Amino acid sequence: MFSTVLVANRGEIAVRVIRTLRELGVRSVAVFSDADADARHVREADTAVRIGPAPAAGSYLSVERLLDAARRTGAEAVHPGYGFLAENAHFAQACADAGLVFIGPPASAIALMGDKIRAKETVAAAGVPVVPGSSGSGLTDAQLAGSAREIGMPVLLKPSAGGGGKGMRLVREEALLAEEIAAARREARASFGDDTLLVERWIDRPRHIEIQILADGHGRVVHLGERECSLQRRHQKIIEEAPSVLLDEGTRAAMGEAAVQAARSCGYVGAGTVEFIVPGDDPSSYYFMEMNTRLQVEHPVTELVTGLDLVEWQLRVASGERLPYEQADITLTGHAVEARVCAEDPARGFLPSGGTVLALHEPQGGGVRTDSGLSEGVPVGSTYDPMLSKVIAYGPDRATALRRLRAALADTVVLGVPTNAGFLRRLLAHPAVAAGDLDTGLVEREADSLVPHGVPEEVYAAAALLRQPSPVAAAGWVDPFSVPSGWRLGGTPARTFHHVRIPGHDPVRVGVRAGTGGTAELDFGHAGDREEPTDACGPLPSGPAPEGSRLVEVSDRRVTVELDGLTHTFSRADSPDGVWLGRDGDTWHVQDHDPVEASLSGAARSGADTLAAPMPGTVTVVKVAVGDEVVAGQSLLVVEAMKMEHVISAPHAGTVTELDVTAGTTVAMDQVLAVVAPGEDA
Incomplete structure (x- = not known):
């Protein structure tokens, strides 16, 4: 086993990895940007190294700075967590070239499975069924649009270089293909540095089921059962559970074997996940979507039903140990469900939020586990991913696990930063969720009913x-004149x-x-x-209060x-x-609230509609200039926060009279971006 491991990540996954390193007696090294100087993972590690400014490109995505931090601290291995460089073949190879063990698969496997186009071709050759879609890499916009028309609408645009829903676009109308392709490329380039896209057939009311695999360097590959990840919003998983109520033992075994063959086809080593799309009305017709060559966000539910610490086995496999398990040794006991708590405001259309954590309570024990990177007094900005923590519940059966998770979410307190915890609690109580009748579109269909539209x-x-x-003085005496x-x-x-x-x-x-x-x-x-007069006369109330x-x-x-x-x-x-x-x-x-100030502020902009930033973030695209005539609904600007784009559109036809930002401007929530004076017909 290694003596020192550098964790090349931040937030809750860095805290999670550091916990297992501590249990194994391995010295942990944290890295941090200027934005994370006081972060929890920095405080919990044995030592920490500053690696650059807040933007990820100059810190968490800098291969050179990470390798330098490993050299300076005497690390023998690097754990990449998930996100950032976890699935970056160049980083894995650079670690190997520097004499460091990359705690993950070989660079060749990352490169192969990281290219979704090559990955599909490779697993198909190994006999794994794949989703019908475009073929070939480096397709132009016109070729992508042509493939979409050939497949038939609706289609799903997907970045070839990454996952997590970033840059993924569901397109139902041919007329929107050009615009959606451009947006998908822009998001893919920002998230992965590569705007290569592919297009796949969209399967209506699908279920998203993934298989956890574990492979050592000696040829043994086993699967650890499946996770149901169908509850998603904007293609991002928000609730995951193990096992899935959809699969019977025969289908589970068949999908598990397909996942094992997919792993073998790329020479995989370590913990990984093979993701399948499954028609809800025919679970036996499953299709390979992609392979995630890293630890998954939802790995705790597998840990709870198998009793295995996946981070520990990542470390053991990377240090050369053999897996002591045959497939028959892997059993699933009980049920586990996980909810992702994110910095987003359901009342404002789930826009990314931010702020300083003023009060914090995260439940632990009694069948509940919280993996978190939060601590009181720490700011949450818009630079990184919005996920703050994960609340996981385990029980002997699914109903118990769901009940415990709902109670744990009710007990979760994060004040100072709006989160989706209340929304998740209501989602888990939805009749379809309770019955296990899931699909990837359920959350989007029901979201409006799960968001309170008023304030109690x-x-x-x-x-x-x-x-x-x-009125109570320090000594406890009540001054009647101060009541x-x-x-x-x-x-x-x-x-x-x-x-x-x-x-x-x-x-x-x-x-x-x-x-x-x-x-x-x-x-x-x-x-x-x-306001009513405060000097109205009348008798004082008498009798009971x-x-x-x-x-x-x-x-x-x-x-x-x-x-x-x-x-x-x-x-x-x-x-x-x-x-x-x-x-x-x-x-x-x-x-x-000062109604006078608000009235004056509104009067100052009388006759014009002010467009404000719906979330703290960065303006990435400006499509208009002062004096431009615009039509209702026309896209004017794009604001990005926490890897999500939000388009600012004209509320009506008119003229742009003010434009207070340029591309690259960092904006606060509700900051004025532009003003559109309405036209005569508006």
Whole structure:
């Protein structure tokens, strides 16, 4: 076994690999960019090396800097994690040339399976069924479009050099082929440095099932069963489980053997995954899609049902050990499900989010495991992939595993950065998911019903009551003149008005009238509503306190509020412009709102429509200039964040009167990008 291993990655996978290295007594070396100087993986490693600036091209994707870090720290081997250079044949070969062991397959296998076109040809020759599609590499746009028409719409455009859904485009109309091919090439070039594409037949309502394989350097290859990865959004997996309810033992054995043959066909060594597309109505008709020549994000579910530590076996195989297992020795016990928690805001169309982690709680134990790269006080930016952590649950059966995962997601707290945890919890409760009736389009079809379109009143109530000044002095004595009751001689209690807003929702006005017994009466209205006079006369209420709202418990971390007789408990973290509240995986950033300032800001741009950045990121494409006439829906700019492109389109026909950015400009969320003055007919 090695004595020192460099982990050429960041975030939760770096933390995950470091954990196994520690258990094996192997010294770990972390690398970090300027953006990750205080990251969790840096703190948990035995030593860490700065390798460059925040942009990945100058740090995590720099082969030279990674090799230099390995040389300086005396590392004998490099674990690439997943993403970045994990499937880069040049990096694997450069490690070997530098006398380092690359903990993964040979460079030749990475190169072969990393080229999806050659990979399909190779496994087909080994008898593995493949998806019908284009043939040949280096196809022009016209040739790709021609292949698409020959196959028949709809088709799937895929980058030849990478995976993870980056650059993948489903095209249903021939008229959109040129535009989608250009966009797919642009994303592929940005993600993998290679814009080679292929086109494949789209299989409606497919299931995505992958087989985990493990191969040593002595000719033994075994598979560790399958993972169901059909719950996806924008071709990105978000829920994975093992085993799949779709497969019977015969189909499982056949697919496993096909995966083993695919691995043998490229001389594979180490842990890898063979991915299949499977028609939901005919599981026996499965097709090879691609092979991932690395550890997968979803590897924990396989670990839990097999009892094997895949990172440990990556290390053992790379150090020359033989696999002690025959295929008959591999058994699957129980069921495991994983959910990917990402920095994205479901209420804003799942746009990438960011911020500083103000409060954090990640469940562990009781059949639950969280793999995470998060820690409190660390900023989450838009430079890298949006995945923050993975919550995994295990049980003796699927129903138990699903129930435990839903509870774990409800118990997950990440305040300061909007995440999809609440959305995932609701998805897992969907009847089709509970029944195992899955396909890769299910999430997209049901997403709207799984995103709350309003904000519960108790959220605004908690935020407003937290803003009320406390009458209790340090010694516990209550100063009657500081009690915020609004009482005056011969008059009713006055109301205090709080104007708040939550991104993605209209501003709200909350009126608070303090009552007796520590209660408060609340009323809710639009922020633009006229406020009631605060000096209305009338008798004070007598008798029992009216049913209303009150703060039951307040601490730095939690707040419990009672509203109309029901209590609601939230996780809490204060921010400079308001408060973050969290419950059951959902979070709300309740910000202070100034209706006067907002009105003046809107008046300043009267007669024009302002286009703002929907997420923090970088402007990659600018297609217009000031003075250009545009039509409704015309693409004006492209903003990229966390490897995702978002097109900014004209809301109506008109003229571009302002353009505040150029290609390469880094923008904050809601920053003004351009202004389009409406035309006469708009």
